Amino acid sequence: MRVPFVAANWKMHHTPSSARSFMQELGQKLSGSEADVVVFPPFPVIPAAAESRPEKVRLGAQNLHWEEKGAFTGEVSADMLLELGVEFVIIGHSERRQLFGETDEMINLKLKRALSAGLTPVLCIGETLKERQQGRTFDKLRFQLDADLSGVDVSRVIIAYEPIWAIGTGVNATPEQAQEAHSFIKEHLGQVRVIYGGSVKPSNCRELALMEDVDGFLVGGASLQTRSFYDIIQISEKAFKEKS
Numbered sequence: 001m002r003v004p005f006v007a008a009n010w011k012m013h014h015t016p017s018s019a020r021s022f023m024q025e026l027g028q029k030l031s032g033s034e035a036d037v038v039v040f041p042p043f044p045v046i047p048a049a050a051e052s053r054p055e056k057v058r059l060g061a062q063n064l065h066w067e068e069k070g071a072f073t074g075e076v077s078a079d080m081l082l083e084l085g086v087e088f089v090i091i092g093h094s095e096r097r098q099l100f101g102e103t104d105e106m107i108n109l110k111l112k113r114a115l116s117a118g119l120t121p122v123l124c125i126g127e128t129l130k131e132r133q134q135g136r137t138f139d140k141l142r143f144q145l146d147a148d149l150s151g152v153d154v155s156r157v158i159i160a161y162e163p164i165w166a167i168g169t170g171v172n173a174t175p176e177q178a179q180e181a182h183s184f185i186k187e188h189l190g191q192v193r194v195i196y197g198g199s200v201k202p203s204n205c206r207e208l209a210l211m212e213d214v215d216g217f218l219v220g221g222a223s224l225q226t227r228s229f230y231d232i233i234q235i236s237e238k239a240f241k242e243k244s
């Protein structure tokens with residue numbers, strides 16, 4: 001049976017103490033759940049999240065550096081994350097690409113480092129509104145997949161399709177738009193898990209989760225409260241049972 005992969009991208013939100021409360025509340029709700037649930041806290045919040053997480057919740061980081069160690073002030077290595085119990089890492093989020101100048105070359109190096117360290121990368125790709133309006137969505141996805149995954153064992157990577165116009169805007173991709181992009185990604189790469197991100201909420205996740213090639217969600221804003229994050233997990237699980 002297929003189970004959804006439902007991930008919380010906290011971005012620059014939550015402190016160690018609020019993360020502990022979140023995990024305690026989530027643990028009380030999650031007992032019967034079969035979904036793959038992963039929380040991505042900011043770096044300094046990871047230890048508190050690791051200590052307080054329910055067994056079913058696994059941990060990810062939002063970024064890492066591609067070198068093993070060295071003089072890279074402000075950066076974090078794969079080994080540091082592994083020692084804290086981190087199993088996943090988001091790579092190439094559009095905020096990192098747009099606000100912090102991450103290039104496809106850097107993202108490719110980060111993917112290689114994550115895999116060689118034994119972390120599972122969640123690679124984010126997606127088009128801008130302009131690219132969509134100009135009919136260049138698939139060109140953009142193809143370009144990012146080819147550049148970012150060059151020389152990478154794709155079978156070990158999770159892809160997050162995150163149209164940039166849908167992130168934090170309240171406007172999600174329609175189920176049809178998501179399905180079309182996910183099926184394109186799977187045709188291009190072969191069997192990979194493809195999750196959707198961009199304004200996912202309890203009110204829109206059922207329709208998205210029912211789509212054949214939607215394997216789960218990367219949730220930003222709606223993952224900050226236990227209630228809405230848990231609702232997304234539960235609704236997705238139900239939808240997955242219906243479609244499998």
Ligand code: PGA
Pocket residue numbers: 009162166167168169170197198199200218219220221222
């Ligand atoms: P959002 O963010 O759910 O707040 O749109 C998703 C993401 O950026 O991963």
